[in-house]
Amino acid sequence: MRFRIIVQGMPLFTYLKGMPVFLKEYGKIRRQASASRESFPFGKFFPCIQEKDQESGVIAEHYFYQDLYVARKVFQNNPVRHVDIGSRIDGFVAHVATFREIEVLDVRDLHLGIPNIRFTRANLASKDFSLIDYCDSLSCLHSLEHFGLGRYGDPVNYDGHLVGWEHMFRMLKKGGKFYFSVPIGDQRIEFNAHRIFSVSYLLGLMEKRYDIDSFAYINDVQEFIADAVFDEAAIRENFGCRYGCGIFEMTKR
Numbered sequence: 001m002r003f004r005i006i007v008q009g010m011p012l013f014t015y016l017k018g019m020p021v022f023l024k025e026y027g028k029i030r031r032q033a034s035a036s037r038e039s040f041p042f043g044k045f046f047p048c049i050q051e052k053d054q055e056s057g058v059i060a061e062h063y064f065y066q067d068l069y070v071a072r073k074v075f076q077n078n079p080v081r082h083v084d085i086g087s088r089i090d091g092f093v094a095h096v097a098t099f100r101e102i103e104v105l106d107v108r109d110l111h112l113g114i115p116n117i118r119f120t121r122a123n124l125a126s127k128d129f130s131l132i133d134y135c136d137s138l139s140c141l142h143s144l145e146h147f148g149l150g151r152y153g154d155p156v157n158y159d160g161h162l163v164g165w166e167h168m169f170r171m172l173k174k175g176g177k178f179y180f181s182v183p184i185g186d187q188r189i190e191f192n193a194h195r196i197f198s199v200s201y202l203l204g205l206m207e208k209r210y211d212i213d214s215f216a217y218i219n220d221v222q223e224f225i226a227d228a229v230f231d232e233a234a235i236r237e238n239f240g241c242r243y244g245c246g247i248f249e250m251t252k253r
Contacts, residue, residue: 092141140178165205
């Protein structure tokens, strides 16, 4: 088991490696300040070490492609009622809210009032959740892998993802669309961050319940592959992913 020490959102090695340059440049700007007539006082240190070696417009892992791809499908299908379960408010949910109303259910509170977003606090990993035939369109993007791991204040439950999966099936009307994504790779729990699902396991969950309309994935080097084809080798090898993202568009039977 490997542990990484994180300092201000970055690995300790990256932080220590970047500090000499940071301190050198800080000394330089302090000298410049003493010779200037401008009035920008210095506040607390806020080291941003990693950006020097990154490309312009860094794309958030998995989310950028996934959120745009699924939002476009919701726009094209134009459902009567679309409900989202735990996807990113500042990503997918915001994209959809630009062109239609979206209902959001999440285990955490949302106190912001945002146009076109109707929010309800709910725990889909709870056995008391009771919405049935509620919507004709449903999304759960990069969310189910967290159910039952306690990361977001929910009770720890080893089978929490199965409880949530059952509730989502019951929420969706027959013939409704389900947009779903989770990390794919060798099946495992990396506690308490997330689960990673094997493709064969996911297909077993979907079997007899959904028709898969399309499958896309993001591989380990952040390449987006649309309209991927299921074959035995790809399924067995999880499309070559150790920590990828599988994105399913499905119709409830």
